Structures are given as C-alpha cells and as structure tokens.
Amino acid sequence: EANNQTCVILLISVPEGRLECSLLGKGFIFREETDTSYVVLSPAQPLKLPPKREIILFSYRTKYYDEFNVWQEFNGTFSLYLSGPGVHFTLPKLNTFGSHMCVTWESKSGLTAFWVNGKRSLRKVLRPGHRIQPQGIVMLGQDPDIFWGSFEKAQSFVGEISDLYMWDCVLSPSIIQNVYLDHSFLKGNIFDWKSLSYKCTGNVIVPSKPLTGM
Ligand SMILES: *[C@@H]1O[C@H](CO)[C@@H](O)[C@H](O)[C@H]1NC(C)=O
Numbered sequence: 001e002a003n004n005q006t007c008v009i010l011l012i013s014v015p016e017g018r019l020e021c022s023l024l025g026k027g028f029i030f031r032e033e034t035d036t037s038y039v040v041l042s043p044a045q046p047l048k049l050p051p052k053r054e055i056i057l058f059s060y061r062t063k064y065y066d067e068f069n070v071w072q073e074f075n076g077t078f079s080l081y082l083s084g085p086g087v088h089f090t091l092p093k094l095n096t097f098g099s100h101m102c103v104t105w106e107s108k109s110g111l112t113a114f115w116v117n118g119k120r121s122l123r124k125v126l127r128p129g130h131r132i133q134p135q136g137i138v139m140l141g142q143d144p145d146i147f148w149g150s151f152e153k154a155q156s157f158v159g160e161i162s163d164l165y166m167w168d169c170v171l172s173p174s175i176i177q178n179v180y181l182d183h184s185f186l187k188g189n190i191f192d193w194k195s196l197s198y199k200c201t202g203n204v205i206v207p208s209k210p211l212t213g214m
C-alpha cells in the first residue's frame with residue numbers, strides 16, 4: 001500500500017505530455033504487480049492492421065472492444081484475441097534472458113502465427129475478413145477492460161519489454177528472421193522502437209543507459 005501511495009505522488013510530480021525520443025538500446029521495466037503502471041504508445045499512423053496467471057503482453061483497445069490483444073494464459077499458452085474470438089498457441093516459455101516474439105495476422109485469410117526467436121508456429125485461422133478499427137489505445141503493462149481503465153493487478157505484466165515494432169502488413173519470413181537475428185529491417189510503420197512516442201504512468205523505469213549484451 002505504501003508503494004501505491006508513492007506511485008500516486010510520482011504521478012502528480014511527472015510533467016504532463018508525451019516523451020518522444022529514441023528508445024534504441026533501452027526498455028520499459030515494470031517493477032512489480034500493480035494496477036497503476038502502464039505505458040501508452042502513440043502510433044506513427046492510425047492502427048488499422050489487416051507463470052500461473054494471465055499476463056497481458058500487448059493490448060489495443062477501442063471504445064467497446066479489445067481489438068488486438070496478446071496474452072499469456074493461465075495454462076501457459078499464448079493467445080491473440082480480435083474483438084472477442086481468439087486463437088491459442090503452445091510455445092516455448094519466455095525466459096529471463098529475453099525472448100523475441102512476433103505475431104502475424106492477415107486480415108484477408110485470417111492466418112495467424114506466433115514466432116519465437118525466429119521460428120514460426122503452425123498457422124491458425126482467426127477472423128478472416130475482419131478489420132481492426134482505428135482510434136484505440138495501445139498499452140503495455142495493463143489490460144484495460146474499459147476504454148482507458150479498469151485494470152487488474154493479477155493480469156499486469158511484470159518484467160521488461162524492449163524492441164517493439166509493428167507493421168500494417170505481414171512481413172516475409174526472412175524479414176522476421178532478420179528482425180530477430182540482425183536488426184536490419186524496414187522501419188516499423190505503426191510502431192518503431194527507434195522513434196517511439198510514449199508516455200509512462202506509475203512505476204515504470206526507463207533506464208537512461210542502453211542495455212548491454214542484448
Ligand atoms: C488454455 O487456456 C485458453 C484460455 O482459457 C483456452 O482457450 C485453451 O483451450 C487452453 N489450452 C490448453 C492446452 O489447455
């Protein structure tokens with residue numbers, strides 16, 4: 001509870017407004033389970049993309065729907081949900097030395113795959129023909145059950161997220177492997193870690209020095 005109080009004080013003392021600077025070599029560190037810490041990301045263009053608890057990995061929510069949410073479930077499977085329906089994948093565990101995860105979904109066919117450290121899962125079909133709606137909020141760290149709020153501590157992310165990229169098309173397998181292997185690829189046209197616009201709320205650390213050895 002004392003920590004929560006500190007968070008509130010921190011919140012007040014943090015100047016309003018978005019930070020926009022290069023995150024290259026840095027990451028957002030979520031230090032503890034909270035229902036107050038999150039990072040809101042501002043896309044470079046509108047989003048219109050064709051342990052023993054649930055963990056939200058990525059959430060994009062519009063007013064009434066969880067448009068595009070990536071979860072690690074209670075049972076350890078990984079899921080992508082698009083405004084309701086979801087598909088589930090059994091994948092290698094995320095590990096403490098860092099894992100590279102990529103999710104691809106193609107609107108027309110609904111083909112969905114998860115990639116972990118450059119290897120692709122089998123593909124499944126999710127909502128062929130569905131369209132993701134614009135004007136939502138992308139959030140790391142919390143799962144909003146309403147627009148911009150109603151978080152649950154038990155679903156929060158604890159750990160470190162870095163190198164987030166998003167494109168409005170499905171990248172070829174060789175490009176996805178290059179993202180993992182040597183970081184030489186096209187700029188993310190929705191999110192690009194090298195020029196990300198974001199705003200942290202609560203207890204989220206952005207180290208000032210680049211991480212080494214990653
Ligand atoms: C894991 O949990 C999800 C979400 O509750 C469920 O849909 C899926 O069938 C489960 N998978 C296994 C292998 O138990």
Ligand SMILES: [Ca+2]
Pocket residue numbers: 143144145150151152155
């Ligand atoms: Ca929730």
